[in-house]
Amino acid sequence: MAEQNNANQTAQTEEKKSTLPGNVVLVGKKPPMSYVLAVVTQFNNGAQEVKVRARGAAISRAVDVVEIVKHKFIQGLKVLNIAIDSEDRVNEDNTTSKVSTIEITISK
């Protein structure tokens, strides 16, 4: 039991990473180049497809990331699919509001 609890705790602290399947880059508030590097690294490690995801204001940055990869790093990059959606976000006062999301699937 103790071991299992430990495992759960580890899983929780790494939640953000562990809930992402391979080949996903979640774009947040860092400068675009951080995510550009992450995408290029995934392709260099053999990924055929990479999904670039973002929520809210980071959506613009996700598009920047894909455009930078396309124009500066991987010639002939293909945008396979772009999906937009909404998620419920829980605010600090426990109310919920909608936040837009984007998922851009790209391949070499």
Next chain:
Amino acid sequence: MAEQNNANQTAQTEEKKSTLPGNVVLVGKKPPMSYVLAVVTQFNNGAQEVKVRARGAAISRAVDVVEIVKHKFIQGLKVLNIAIDSEDRVNEDNTTSKVSTIEITISK
């Protein structure tokens, strides 16, 4: 000739509107609801398709606009296509830099 010049001048002062073909909503810095209203109005005026366009940081807002129209105003709204691209933007010091763009095509 004089008439033609006048027509050209009018065209130039209305450049932003006249270069946009019908059924395009260009999302900028206003609150999302301004653009939501523009989209809904175009559909109510008989448009079959509306293109929602934005550049740079307004890209996130364009996604918000489409999601708000879908969830609050037009049930069954279809996202037909999402295209991303880059444009050259001329800065104040006459250098150019890339700016990302998005065009989301929606239909009732």
